[in-house]
Amino acid sequence: MAEIVLDKVTKRYPDGAQAVSEMNIEIADGEFIILVGPSGCGKSTALNMIAGLEDISGGELRIDGQRANEKSPKDRDIAMVFQSYALYPHMSVRENMAFPLRLAKVDDATVNEKVEEAAQILDLNQHLDRRPANLSGGQRQRVAMGRAIVRSPKAFLMDEPLSNLDAKLRGQMRTSVSKLQKQLAVTTVYVTHDQTEAMTLGDRVVVLRGGHVQQIGSPQFLYEQPANLFVAGFIGSPSMNFVPGTLEDGVLKSVLGTTVLTDRVRRLVEAAGGPREVIAGIRPEHFEDVSLVDEKHREAGATFRSTVDVLESMGAEKYAYFSLDEQLTGSEELAELAADAGSADVPGSGSTIVTRLDAASAAAEGRELEVWFDPERLQLFDPKSGKNLTFDG
Amino acid sequence: MAMQTATAGRKARWALLDIIVVVYALVPVLWIASLSLKSKDTIADGNFIPREWTLQNYKDIFATTEFIRPLFNSIGIALIATFVAVILGMMAAYAVARLEFPGKKLLVGVSLLIAMFPQISLVTPLFNIERELGLFDTWPGLILPYITFALPLAIYTLSSFFREIPWELEKAAKMDGATPAQAFRKVIAPLAAPGVFTTAILVFILCWNDFLFAISLTSTEASRTVPAALSFFTGASQFEDPTGTISAAAVVITIPIILFVLFFQRRIVAGLTSGAVKG
The missing domain is CATH 3.40.50.300 (P-loop containing nucleotide triphosphate hydrolases)
Structure with missing residues (x-):
C-alpha cells in the first residue's frame, strides 16, 4: 500500500x-x-x-x-x-x-x-x-x-x-x-x-x-x-446537450427560446467576466414534459416547443430527440468529443437535443411537444476557451 | 445431391493431385533405396523392385573409414553449426522483432544480402583465407561458413516467430517482478520453442546437405563430410561402378534428417500461444 x-x-x-x-x-x-x-x-x-x-x-x-x-x-x-x-x-x-x-x-x-x-x-x-x-x-x-x-x-x-x-x-x-x-x-x-x-x-x-x-x-x-x-460532454450518458446562445442583461437567447437566468447563474457568469457569445449546456434529465410539471415549478422554469424527431421508450423513462435548425460550430473540444463518440460521421446529428422524460409523458414521434427545463441547471461555457462560466467549485 | 457429387468430384481431383505430388517426390527416393538393395549383377537391370535382395552395399560402406569418418564429421559439424547459428539467431531475431535501434533496417537488409549471395563466388577467397589461417580442412573451417549462411535463415524464421508472441506477456513478466533475462527465459523462450525447433531443423538440413563448401574446403577425411565423401567413393577396383555403395550411403545420410524432423515435430505444436491474450 x-x-x-x-x-x-x-x-x-x-x-x-x-x-x-x-x-x-x-x-x-x-x-x-x-x-x-x-x-x-x-x-x-x-x-x-x-x-x-x-x-x-x-x-x-x-x-x-x-x-x-x-x-x-x-x-x-x-x-x-x-x-x-x-x-x-x-x-x-x-x-x-x-x-x-x-x-x-x-x-x-x-x-x-x-x-x-x-x-x-x-x-x-x-x-x-x-x-x-x-x-x-x-x-x-x-x-x-x-x-x-x-x-x-x-x-x-x-x-x-x-x-x-x-x-x-x-x-x-x-x-x-x-x-x-x-x-x-x-x-x-x-x-x-x-x-x-x-x-x-x-x-x-x-x-x-x-x-x-x-x-x-x-x-x-x-x-x-x-x-x-470537454468534461461536461464526456461525463454523463446520454451526454449533455449544447446549444449556442447570446447573453444580454442576464437573458440567454438561443434555440431554446429566451431564458432569464437565475440569480445564482447570473452572478457566476458575471464573476467569470462572461462574453456575449456562449455555449449553453443542459443535461437530458433536466428536461421534462411540460404537462407533467406542476404549476408552481412551471412558473420558475422555461419552456420550448419543437417536433419530436425520435422517441425511445425505455420503460422507466422516455428519451425524446429534437432536431434544431442551428448548427453548433467553432468549438474544437466539441468536435473532438463528437469524433470520439463517432457521431462526427453521422450526418445531421450535431444539432440534436436529447431529453429524458417521465414514462408518463404523452410525447409521440412527429408530434409537437412543449418541453420544460430549469434555468438553474443551465451551464454556460466560453466557446473559445471551453471554460465553464458557471463553475462553482 | 448435386452438392454432394460436386464435393465428391472436388475430393477426387484433390486426391489425384496429391497422389501425383507424392509420387513425383518419392519415386527418386525409393529408386535410390531400391538400387542400394540390389546386388552388383542386377544393378543395371532397370527393375524397380530388386530381383535379388542384398545388404552387401551397406556392409561395404560401414566396413571402411571412407564412409564412417565423414559421417561422424557431418553429424558433428552440422550439429555445432546449427547450435551456434540458432543461439546467435535467437538473440538477433529477438532484437529485430522487439527493439527499435539505429541500423535495424540495415541489419535485416545485410542478412538478406548474405542469404542471396552466390556462394560459388566465395569459394576461392574462402579457400585462400582458410589456408592462410590454417582453417583449411578442419571442422571450424566448415562450421564458420555454415553459420554465416545459416544465420540469415535463422534470423528470418525466428523473428517471425518472436513477432507472434504477444508483447504484453513480457511486460506482464516484468510487472510480476522478472528481470529482463528471467522474462526471456521463463516466458518468451518457452513460447518461442516451436519456432526454435523449426529453425533448428531448417538450419541443420542446410548444413547437412551442403556440397559446395564441403568439397572445396576439405582435402582429407579429417573434416570431409558425407556429401563430399560420396563423390570420392570408388568400387573395389577402378573398373567397378560404385553405384550400389553410393546409393546405400545416400540412404544412410537421409536417415538423420528424417529422425531429426520426426523427433522435433512433436515439439512444433501449432497454437501454443493461444489463450495468452484475447483474440
Missing part, C-alpha cells in the same frame, strides 16, 4: 510528440482513482509510466514518498492487469498466479497458501489446474486479477481490464472489481475510456484530453460541476 504522486510528469517521444504534459495527480493510500478520456489522451501512457514500462521524460514520480523515476518495474512492487490479460499460455492457472511469488523466491508452502487464498476470493478454485486457453473470457480476466493480488503489492494498475468482456459480464465484473478493491484497500489506478466505469468505480476521476489533465474530482462533482466543455 502506498500513495502515488505524479509531479509534473511528462512524456515526450523522440519524434517530439508529447503524450502526457505536466501531469499532477496525488493518489492517496488506498484510493481508487480512474484515468478516463478518449483514445489518444495519454491515459495508458500515464499508467505505463507509473508501472515503469515507459520512461518518464520530465517531472517526478514518487511512490511512498520516494522518487521512482529510475526504478525498474520489478523494484516498484506494483501489479498490473492488462487489457489483453497477458496470461502465460504455457502455464496452468495455478502457475500463472504463483509466477510473481516464484520470482520473489517465496517458499512452496506459502505460495500454495497464497494462491489458494486468491483463488478463493476470485472463485477460481475449480480452475487452478487448467490452461488459460481453456478458460472463458471472464475467467481469464479473473486469473489476471489473481496474478495481481497474490503478492499483496503496493498498488494495482489496471489498463482497461473489462473492455474485452461482453456487456453483461462487464457489468458483473465492474461490481466485483469495486468490491475487491474495497476489500483489499490497495491503492488502485484504473484506466478506461468508458465513462460509465469511471462514474461507478472510482473514488476520484481524472479526465484527460490530449495529455493534459482537464479536471480531477469525485464522479458526482465532475457531473455537476464540469470545469469545461
Whole structure:
C-alpha cells in the first residue's frame, strides 16, 4: 500500500510528440482513482509510466514518498492487469498466479497458501489446474486479477481490464472489481475510456484530453460541476446537450427560446467576466414534459416547443430527440468529443437535443411537444476557451 | 445431391493431385533405396523392385573409414553449426522483432544480402583465407561458413516467430517482478520453442546437405563430410561402378534428417500461444 504522486510528469517521444504534459495527480493510500478520456489522451501512457514500462521524460514520480523515476518495474512492487490479460499460455492457472511469488523466491508452502487464498476470493478454485486457453473470457480476466493480488503489492494498475468482456459480464465484473478493491484497500489506478466505469468505480476521476489533465474530482462533482466543455460532454450518458446562445442583461437567447437566468447563474457568469457569445449546456434529465410539471415549478422554469424527431421508450423513462435548425460550430473540444463518440460521421446529428422524460409523458414521434427545463441547471461555457462560466467549485 | 457429387468430384481431383505430388517426390527416393538393395549383377537391370535382395552395399560402406569418418564429421559439424547459428539467431531475431535501434533496417537488409549471395563466388577467397589461417580442412573451417549462411535463415524464421508472441506477456513478466533475462527465459523462450525447433531443423538440413563448401574446403577425411565423401567413393577396383555403395550411403545420410524432423515435430505444436491474450 502506498500513495502515488505524479509531479509534473511528462512524456515526450523522440519524434517530439508529447503524450502526457505536466501531469499532477496525488493518489492517496488506498484510493481508487480512474484515468478516463478518449483514445489518444495519454491515459495508458500515464499508467505505463507509473508501472515503469515507459520512461518518464520530465517531472517526478514518487511512490511512498520516494522518487521512482529510475526504478525498474520489478523494484516498484506494483501489479498490473492488462487489457489483453497477458496470461502465460504455457502455464496452468495455478502457475500463472504463483509466477510473481516464484520470482520473489517465496517458499512452496506459502505460495500454495497464497494462491489458494486468491483463488478463493476470485472463485477460481475449480480452475487452478487448467490452461488459460481453456478458460472463458471472464475467467481469464479473473486469473489476471489473481496474478495481481497474490503478492499483496503496493498498488494495482489496471489498463482497461473489462473492455474485452461482453456487456453483461462487464457489468458483473465492474461490481466485483469495486468490491475487491474495497476489500483489499490497495491503492488502485484504473484506466478506461468508458465513462460509465469511471462514474461507478472510482473514488476520484481524472479526465484527460490530449495529455493534459482537464479536471480531477469525485464522479458526482465532475457531473455537476464540469470545469469545461470537454468534461461536461464526456461525463454523463446520454451526454449533455449544447446549444449556442447570446447573453444580454442576464437573458440567454438561443434555440431554446429566451431564458432569464437565475440569480445564482447570473452572478457566476458575471464573476467569470462572461462574453456575449456562449455555449449553453443542459443535461437530458433536466428536461421534462411540460404537462407533467406542476404549476408552481412551471412558473420558475422555461419552456420550448419543437417536433419530436425520435422517441425511445425505455420503460422507466422516455428519451425524446429534437432536431434544431442551428448548427453548433467553432468549438474544437466539441468536435473532438463528437469524433470520439463517432457521431462526427453521422450526418445531421450535431444539432440534436436529447431529453429524458417521465414514462408518463404523452410525447409521440412527429408530434409537437412543449418541453420544460430549469434555468438553474443551465451551464454556460466560453466557446473559445471551453471554460465553464458557471463553475462553482 | 448435386452438392454432394460436386464435393465428391472436388475430393477426387484433390486426391489425384496429391497422389501425383507424392509420387513425383518419392519415386527418386525409393529408386535410390531400391538400387542400394540390389546386388552388383542386377544393378543395371532397370527393375524397380530388386530381383535379388542384398545388404552387401551397406556392409561395404560401414566396413571402411571412407564412409564412417565423414559421417561422424557431418553429424558433428552440422550439429555445432546449427547450435551456434540458432543461439546467435535467437538473440538477433529477438532484437529485430522487439527493439527499435539505429541500423535495424540495415541489419535485416545485410542478412538478406548474405542469404542471396552466390556462394560459388566465395569459394576461392574462402579457400585462400582458410589456408592462410590454417582453417583449411578442419571442422571450424566448415562450421564458420555454415553459420554465416545459416544465420540469415535463422534470423528470418525466428523473428517471425518472436513477432507472434504477444508483447504484453513480457511486460506482464516484468510487472510480476522478472528481470529482463528471467522474462526471456521463463516466458518468451518457452513460447518461442516451436519456432526454435523449426529453425533448428531448417538450419541443420542446410548444413547437412551442403556440397559446395564441403568439397572445396576439405582435402582429407579429417573434416570431409558425407556429401563430399560420396563423390570420392570408388568400387573395389577402378573398373567397378560404385553405384550400389553410393546409393546405400545416400540412404544412410537421409536417415538423420528424417529422425531429426520426426523427433522435433512433436515439439512444433501449432497454437501454443493461444489463450495468452484475447483474440
